[in-house]
Amino acid sequence: MKRTTKLTTLVAVMAALTNFAFADEKGNEIMNKVADFKKPAYSVTDVYMILTDKKGTQDSNGFREYGKEDGSKTYIVMDFKTGTNKGTRFLQITDDNGPDEKHIYLPALKSVRRVNSSEGSKAFMGSDATYDDLTTRDVSEDEHQYIGEEKMKVESGKEYDCYKIKEIPIDKKGTQYNYRMVWVDKETMYPIHTEMYDKNDKLIKVLEVLDIQKISGYDMPMENKLTNVQTGHSTTLKIAKVVALDQEIPARYFTQNFLTTGK
Known part of the structure; x- marks a missing residue:
């Protein structure tokens, strides 16, 4: 949204301020809907x-990724089965009422350690995502400026009708x-294109x-691609199989003991 530079009356000034207030209010409204995205209570995916x-x-x-939604807390466990990270396991606990917890088991060390907040800028598993990128930001942590509506075509060729924030x-x-530009798909209310x-x-x-x-x-994002445009390196996450949804997962899967034993 562009602000005019030719404001000659108090009415015009107040109108401009009202428009900006409305823009911020609408931006917050949209991002709150994004935060309320419907997710299964339990999920298992490959x-x-x-x-x-x-x-x-x-x-x-x-x-294999295990997920659980439990009130104000979200649990995610990644159990690496193949590749250079085979044997590594990662647990993240996101709490709406407090800081996140991240724990990682490295087979070479045969121990679990907590990922400290000071490590937030470090790459996760050699990917283009940092540990901080894995953390879901609360809506209240950002100012959400509504820019307008815009079509967005992603790399796969699909075009979405979006809100731009x-x-x-x-x-x-x-x-x-410093800031993010986010394109939210109107149909699913999911961010389908984010520029950082x-x-x-x-x-x-760029995350698509x-x-x-x-x-x-x-509505499940089956394939995501995060590209570091400054290095030319990219990370693609593709769900090969949805194993189970809304089927209760034993609580032991979301513990440090599971990270150590895999059981």
Whole structure:
């Protein structure tokens, strides 16, 4: 949304301010709907993580992912089965009322350690995502500026009718990005294209959802691609199989003991 530079009356000034207030209100409304995206209480999926360098050389890792939604907490476990990360297991606990917890088991060390907040900018499993990228930001942590409506065609060729939102962190010390531009699909209310800009306002990463499918009543992102435009390296996450949805998973799967034993 562009702000006019020829404001000659108080009425015009107030009208402009009202428009901006409405834009922010609408941006917040949209991103709150995104945050309320319908997810299964339990999920088990088989996923491939494909790392591609700028020359096109690929490295593939396969893992089984377990997910649980439990009130204010979300649990995710990744159990790597194939590739260079085979034997590695990762647990993340997201709490709406407090900081996230991240724990990782590395087979070479045969032990579990907690990922500290100071490691947030480090790459996760050699991918283009950092540990901070894995953390879901609360809607209240950002200012959401409604830019307008726009068509967005992703790499797979599919075109979406979207809302365009600019997300600006309220506390810029707590994030590696100066701002994000987000395109939210109107039909699913899922962000299908996100651009991340560094502290110098230069584009650093692009996250695209290449395929969304409705499975058992849920809109599921089946293939995502995160590209570091500054290095030419990319990470693709592709769900090869949805094993189970809404089938209770034993609580032991979401513990540090499971990370150690795999049982």
